[in-house]
Amino acid sequence: MNMPPLLRDIEFAVDLSFVNAKGWILDLLSHIVPDWVVVFASIVISGVAILVLGPVIMMYLTLLERKLIGRIQNRYGPNRVGIWGLLQPIADGIKMFTKEDIVPVYADKVIHCLAPIVIVIPALMVFLVVPFGERMTAVNLNIGLLYFIAVSSITTIPIFMGSWGSRNKYSLLGGMRTAAQMISYEVPMTLSVVPVIMMSQSLSTNKIVLSQSGSYDMNWFIFTPWGIVGFIIFFLCAVAECNRPPFDLPEAESEIIAGFHTEYSGMKFALFYMAEYMNAFTLCGIAATLFLGGWQGPFLPSWIWFLGKTFVLICVMIWFRGTFPRFRVDQLMGFAWKFLLPLTLINILVAGLCHFISEKTGWIYSFIIFSISFWVLVRLNRPWMPEKRHYPLAN
Amino acid sequence: MTNFPSKRKSSGIKQWDHVYTSSVQNAPSHHWLKIFGAGALKGMVVTLKNFVTSYFRKPDQGGIFTVQYPEERYPEIENYRNLPFLVYDGSPDKVRCVACGICERECPPKCIYITMETDVAGKPVRKPAVFDIDYAVCMNCGICEEVCPFDSIFMDHVFEIASPRRIDTGMIRHQEDLLKSSEYLQKIRPKTATMIDEKKRAAEEKKKAVVKPPQGPTV
Amino acid sequence: MENMTQVENRHPSETLEINFGPQHPSTHGVFRMQMLLDGEKICSLKPVLGYLHRNHEQIAENITYAASMAYTDRLDYLNAMTNNFAYAIAVEKLAGIEVPERAEYIRVIMAELARLVNHITVIGFLLNDMGAFFTPLLYAFREREKILDIFEEVSGSRMMCNYFRFGGVKRDLTTENLTAIMQIVRRFPAFLEEFEALLTKNEILCMRCQNVGILPANLAVNSSITGPVLRASGVNYDIRKVDGYSIYKRFDFRIPLGEKGDVYDRYFVRILEMRESLKILYQALNKIPQGEFLNKKTLPFLKMPRNFKPAVGEAYGRIESPKGELGFYLVSDGTPQPWRYHVRAPSLINLTVLEDICIGQKVADAIIILGSIDIVLGETDR
Numbered sequence: 001m002n003m004p005p006l007l008r009d010i011e012f013a014v015d016l017s018f019v020n021a022k023g024w025i026l027d028l029l030s031h032i033v034p035d036w037v038v039v040f041a042s043i044v045i046s047g048v049a050i051l052v053l054g055p056v057i058m059m060y061l062t063l064l065e066r067k068l069i070g071r072i073q074n075r076y077g078p079n080r081v082g083i084w085g086l087l088q089p090i091a092d093g094i095k096m097f098t099k100e101d102i103v104p105v106y107a108d109k110v111i112h113c114l115a116p117i118v119i120v121i122p123a124l125m126v127f128l129v130v131p132f133g134e135r136m137t138a139v140n141l142n143i144g145l146l147y148f149i150a151v152s153s154i155t156t157i158p159i160f161m162g163s164w165g166s167r168n169k170y171s172l173l174g175g176m177r178t179a180a181q182m183i184s185y186e187v188p189m190t191l192s193v194v195p196v197i198m199m200s201q202s203l204s205t206n207k208i209v210l211s212q213s214g215s216y217d218m219n220w221f222i223f224t225p226w227g228i229v230g231f232i233i234f235f236l237c238a239v240a241e242c243n244r245p246p247f248d249l250p251e252a253e254s255e256i257i258a259g260f261h262t263e264y265s266g267m268k269f270a271l272f273y274m275a276e277y278m279n280a281f282t283l284c285g286i287a288a289t290l291f292l293g294g295w296q297g298p299f300l301p302s303w304i305w306f307l308g309k310t311f312v313l314i315c316v317m318i319w320f321r322g323t324f325p326r327f328r329v330d331q332l333m334g335f336a337w338k339f340l341l342p343l344t345l346i347n348i349l350v351a352g353l354c355h356f357i358s359e360k361t362g363w364i365y366s367f368i369i370f371s372i373s374f375w376v377l378v379r380l381n382r383p384w385m386p387e388k389r390h391y392p393l394a395n
Numbered sequence: 396m397t398n399f400p401s402k403r404k405s406s407g408i409k410q411w412d413h414v415y416t417s418s419v420q421n422a423p424s425h426h427w428l429k430i431f432g433a434g435a436l437k438g439m440v441v442t443l444k445n446f447v448t449s450y451f452r453k454p455d456q457g458g459i460f461t462v463q464y465p466e467e468r469y470p471e472i473e474n475y476r477n478l479p480f481l482v483y484d485g486s487p488d489k490v491r492c493v494a495c496g497i498c499e500r501e502c503p504p505k506c507i508y509i510t511m512e513t514d515v516a517g518k519p520v521r522k523p524a525v526f527d528i529d530y531a532v533c534m535n536c537g538i539c540e541e542v543c544p545f546d547s548i549f550m551d552h553v554f555e556i557a558s559p560r561r562i563d564t565g566m567i568r569h570q571e572d573l574l575k576s577s578e579y580l581q582k583i584r585p586k587t588a589t590m591i592d593e594k595k596r597a598a599e600e601k602k603k604a605v606v607k608p609p610q611g612p613t614v
Numbered sequence: 615m616e617n618m619t620q621v622e623n624r625h626p627s628e629t630l631e632i633n634f635g636p637q638h639p640s641t642h643g644v645f646r647m648q649m650l651l652d653g654e655k656i657c658s659l660k661p662v663l664g665y666l667h668r669n670h671e672q673i674a675e676n677i678t679y680a681a682s683m684a685y686t687d688r689l690d691y692l693n694a695m696t697n698n699f700a701y702a703i704a705v706e707k708l709a710g711i712e713v714p715e716r717a718e719y720i721r722v723i724m725a726e727l728a729r730l731v732n733h734i735t736v737i738g739f740l741l742n743d744m745g746a747f748f749t750p751l752l753y754a755f756r757e758r759e760k761i762l763d764i765f766e767e768v769s770g771s772r773m774m775c776n777y778f779r780f781g782g783v784k785r786d787l788t789t790e791n792l793t794a795i796m797q798i799v800r801r802f803p804a805f806l807e808e809f810e811a812l813l814t815k816n817e818i819l820c821m822r823c824q825n826v827g828i829l830p831a832n833l834a835v836n837s838s839i840t841g842p843v844l845r846a847s848g849v850n851y852d853i854r855k856v857d858g859y860s861i862y863k864r865f866d867f868r869i870p871l872g873e874k875g876d877v878y879d880r881y882f883v884r885i886l887e888m889r890e891s892l893k894i895l896y897q898a899l900n901k902i903p904q905g906e907f908l909n910k911k912t913l914p915f916l917k918m919p920r921n922f923k924p925a926v927g928e929a930y931g932r933i934e935s936p937k938g939e940l941g942f943y944l945v946s947d948g949t950p951q952p953w954r955y956h957v958r959a960p961s962l963i964n965l966t967v968l969e970d971i972c973i974g975q976k977v978a979d980a981i982i983i984l985g986s987i988d989i990v991l992g993e994t995d996r
Contacts, residue, residue: 068446069747069749071446071449071450071459072442072445072446072449072749073445073748073749073752073753074445074449074458074459074460074752074753074756075459075461075752076459076461076463169630169632170632172630173632173654173977245745245746245747246745246818248745319439319442319443319446320439321747322442322747322749323435323438323439323441323442323746323749323812324435324438324745324746324816324818325741325744325745325746325816325818325819325822326744326745326746326818326822326978327818327821327822328821328822328976328978328979329654329976329978330654330976331821331822374431378431391870391871391872391873391879391882391883391886392870392871393868393869393870393871393886431817432817433815434814434815434816434817434820435816435817435818437811437812437815437816438811438812438813438816440811441808441811441812442749442812445753460756460759472763472766472767473767474766474767474768474769474770474785475766475770475771476770476771497918500920501678501680501681501919501920502681503673503677503681503682503684503685534684534774535771535774536681536684536774536776537684537770537776538680538681538684538919541784541916541917542916542917542918542919544917550770
């Protein structure tokens with residue numbers, strides 16, 4: 001890009017501002033303390049940044065969700081506590097801290113108390129491989145993507161622990177549904193990521209982002225035929241993994257009151273809540289990394305691009321919440337196994353095809369293949385597709 | 396609150412015809428909308444439209460219509476009936492109520508308690524000594540206002556009557572809490588107050604007219 | 615209970631007894647369902663009622679006829695105008711009172727506005743039960759607010775209207791009121807289009823509602839179901855056309871029927887009924903004559919309700935309320951208080967088929983079926 005040198009310098013400075021800040025602190029410390037402490041301090045700084053960032057992001061995500069859903073429903077969101085409701089998450093936090101912690105009498109205390117802890121830890125651990133900007137990944141693992149998928153699938157267990165330990169029939173129903181749902185949606189999620197790995201030939205999130213560079217930093221995977229379909233499937237699976245509507249059976253508020261976290265109150269409920277939003281954030285972040293080009297983008301600093309893309313995806317998740325009713329359990333499973341899974345397999349095929357033939361013909365072939373497979377899948381899943389009805393008007 | 400302009404599209408009669416004349420009511424669907432998933436996308440478009448118009452449209456055309464109580468208030472409607480109150484003309488001892496007890500008898504949940512005043516000799520005076528209304532029991536039906544022959548009890552517009560106790564200075568309102576002037580009645584219910592004043596004036600004129608003629612021709 | 619033995623013979627799994635208790639976000643009030651579940655399938659369902667019993671019928675036997683008009687508002691608390699209407703018709707039949715023209719038109723306008731309010735509320739709550747997190751409900755409430763404003767201007771209260779009197783209505787409609795109602799009627803089709811665009815072709819809604827809770831027509835007729843539930847099963851029965859009470863015979867409207875009788879049909883029949891109500895409102899607003907709003911002979915009874923002593927006899931007055939056939943059975947013995955007063959509540963009668971259509975469905979479906987049958991506990995338990 002032909003920008004004047006001054007502007008380019010400014011852009012680099014802003015882009016690497018966090019990296020430079022951390023380097024400056026470590027530099028300062030290296031004069032005072034021995035080397036091994038500096039290494040330790042580097043880890044601590046990254047860790048503290050994530051531990052602070054995680055909950056803060058979650059708090060303001062809840063506020064954002066409430067305000068956006070309020071606007072969709074033609075009302076203000078919270079606007080009493082602070083201007084535009086900006087202090088509302090703090091008020092919520094104080095409320096959660098001061099609530100009475102009720103443990104049911106016959107509950108299995110160990111499992112009941114462990115569940116919220118076990119659900120928050122993977123949610124925080126995933127932050128390590130999310131590339132927030134250029135050279136701003138906390139830990140640059142070679143197997144970043146595998147680590148992410150593995151760690152985020154641990155969340156099934158604490159949800160089931162929570163529902164089992166509460167000794168409540170409603171929670172049990174919620175837990176059963178959750179286990180089924182989360183395991184079923186792991187499969188299409190993982191398979192839809194396979195074309196990305198194929199094309200970028202690496203599992204490291206940083207390298208995946210770097211492989212989407214070129215042509216003004218807009219050579220994102222979403223602009224390829226397999227990228228679009230892969231992105232849609234991955235996004236739907238991500239929404240299901242976070243237990244967000246329309247896939248929010250585990251906490252279906254109108255049927256089983258609160259599902260697996262019916263019996264939790266106070267800080268434990270806050271931990272469940274936190275884990276759900278942090279999961280949403282990281283999954284949107286990973287979706288942005290894999291398909292939307294991570295921190296790539298012209299003109300603006302990298303971390304602004306990344307946060308912007310993640311923000312857009314979160315807004316789409318909130319939009320889903322405001323619009324759709326909820327699926328039923330068997331329809332949910334059917335959707336994952338009978339619809340999304342075949343589509344992901346065909347997606348892998350198309351990705352391989354597009355790699356070997358030129359771009360234009362690639363688009364045409366992939367369009368034909370996808371439309372045929374879509375039509376076949378819709379015909380095969382007849383029992384659920386909407387039917388046409390006739391309503392006579394009599395006298 | 397009734398003067399909102401109907402700027403929505405279907406304010407003409409022509410667009411009503413399809414509602415009248417179509418015999419099989421099935422929403423017309425275009426060809427491309429038959430793809431699985433298109434209905435959901437249409438729903439998302441509706442939500443997006445509502446989200447965007449909530450920022451800059453007026454309340455009755457798709458904007459936000461929240462009334463931010465207690466800073467803003469909903470405009471008062473004259474006929475709103477909530478809880479009863481007694482009317483006096485001029486000064487608080489010129490109560491219109493004569494303690495006839497009709498409202499007490501007709502009240503469905505029996506929330507009015509009346510005792511007539513007696514003077515020193517024991518003869519009843521046409522004024523209430525005790526007039527209690529239990530606001531917690533009152534069901535805002537308005538029957539007491541309808542049956543009163545002396546236009547002395549009316550339905551007020553107050554609704555901010557929360558109090559910490561149920562009995563003393565709480566929900567049971569005594570006569571001094573219930574008495575409000577007729578200017579207050581004129582303020583909250585102008586049409587009714589004017590009508591009653593007209594009736595009174597007409598009745599007085601009739602009385603004067605009846606009194607006059609016998610004195611005329613004999614002199 | 616034959617389903618129970620079938621389940622046990624199939625494979626040895628335990629059934630779970632769960633109580634969708636009186637306190638639940640989606641049971642439309644304090645209503646309890648005792649369910650036996652096998653996994654997610656329902657084996658048996660027993661509704662338990664009575665949590666909101668308020669002795670309405672006994673209270674009415676101790677107060678005058680006019681005073682219990684205020685209590686009928688609280689039966690089906692979502693549409694009070696309809697309850698008042700039915701009671702007024704029953705008493706007018708009992709005492710032989712006639713209603714002037716303008717009052718009849720006003721009554722029909724209020725009844726159809728109440729029908730609009732009820733149907734959009736029901737659809738909104740049905741979608742709330744399905745998980746759409748208040749969005750369709752709040753869109754519906756936008757229109758409902760306008761109609762409730764009309765009710766407040768006309769009768770004094772948004773929901774507990776107490777507007778109808780024997781022989782007419784309590785207060786006349788001014789031209790401003792009529793203009794306001796006309797504006798609502800003009801705005802409503804646009805709102806219905808938006809609502810349908812959001813909902814009718816939504817795949818998730820179709821998947822959830824179609825072929826769920828099918829009510830066969832003969833079962834419906836045998837269980838005395840009435841209202842949109844019956845018409846969604848294909849039976850052509852609407853009391854406005856059959857009885858022709860009040861002046862419904864003068865209006866041109868049709869009755870939408872469904873084909874299968876599942877939840878989707880009940881939802882769509884309600885939307886079509888709203889369109890028909892708009893037609894009726896439009897015709898009524900254009901044709902309303904000038905005149906008196908209350909039969910002059912009943913004016914003295916307004917001031918002295920104790921003098922209203924209908925002749926000895928009985929009467930049953932019924933109307934097509936938005937939930938079904940709402941009927942009042944009155945027996946008079948010449949005193950100002952009725953000797954027997956009974957309400958035929960549509961919600962209670964419609965609930966008798968709940969078990970039959972829920973067996974074999976999943977838990978999530980039971981909630982939706984209950985939402986589509988449209989009960990209000992005030993009416994069910996009186």
